[in-house]
């Protein structure tokens with residue numbers, strides 16, 4: 001059975017631990033030891049307070065569900081230890097030097113870096129952008145002001161620009177825009193809105209190209225423990241893990 005090392009024991013970490021079927025979680029790590037211990041207790045794993053020791057544990061794949069900073073700091077070491085890596089905080093990969101370095105290490109070590117679809121749908125066919133021109137690639141995200149730590153009495157746009165800039169300002173909220181851009185092979189445009197009436201996290205994808213055009217609206221249920229993170233994001237990791245070893249590969 002696949003052995004997971006869980007990097008990040010917050011909201012997503014809890015959902016993964018509660019749905020651990022078809023894999024075990026022998027090792028967990030978080031900068032907050034009490035969180036690591038809680039998840040370790042949930043899944044009969046061991047909580048590590050030291051990242052180097054966590055990496056030495058007998059695991060096949062590390063699932064990062066922590067932060068852009070954690071992904072930046074630890075991704076390379078994970079691959080160097082010949083472990084596959086799931087990166088949820090894909091915003092880290094806007095740094096071209098880091099991204100290309102990680103890909104090079106993955107090639108050398110025969111490992112893979114997986115970026116789950118996260119809180120959106122449609123990443124599969126957005127990848128056609130790597131072979132056929134896409135003229136419009138826009139993500140419009142609407143969340144409640146509280147989920148961004150803001151106070152806004154009325155609906156307002158708080159950012160309009162490129163994904164690589166937006167993720168610097170909102171690293172916990174627009175990783176999906178970076179995933180969309182990496183899939184398409186070009187930086188996505190982003191509009192970020194806050195709406196005091198929003199009780200869901202809404203992602204609208206507008207894509208046009210030689211293929212035609214599409215509009216996808218995802219009305220996401222926020223996670224119980226972190227409203228900024230959509231429940232779908234955690235589910236997408238679970239479905240990635242479930243299908244990882246399957247000989248039947250669905251979707252592009």
Ligand SMILES: NC(=O)C1=CN([C@@H]2O[C@H](COP(=O)(O)OP(=O)(O)OC[C@H]3O[C@@H](n4cnc5c(N)ncnc54)[C@H](O)[C@@H]3O)[C@@H](O)[C@H]2O)C=CC1
Nearest residue numbers: 008010011012030031065066067070089118119175229233
């Ligand atoms: N690609 C996507 O669709 C999405 C990606 N995300 C990413 O996933 C991350 C986790 O989401 P949640 O679980 O909801 O957040 P959370 O805030 O509930 O949990 C994050 C956990 O990671 C720990 N952590 C943070 N930095 C760390 C580090 N350097 N080393 C070890 N542990 C560290 C925190 O102490 C916390 O326990 C978000 O910060 C975001 O970057 C979140 C939602 C969607």
Ligand SMILES: O=C([O-])CC(=O)C(=O)O
Nearest residue numbers: 119173174175176229230
């Ligand atoms: O969960 C979401 O709706 C999206 C999110 O936070 C991210 O992409 O960082």
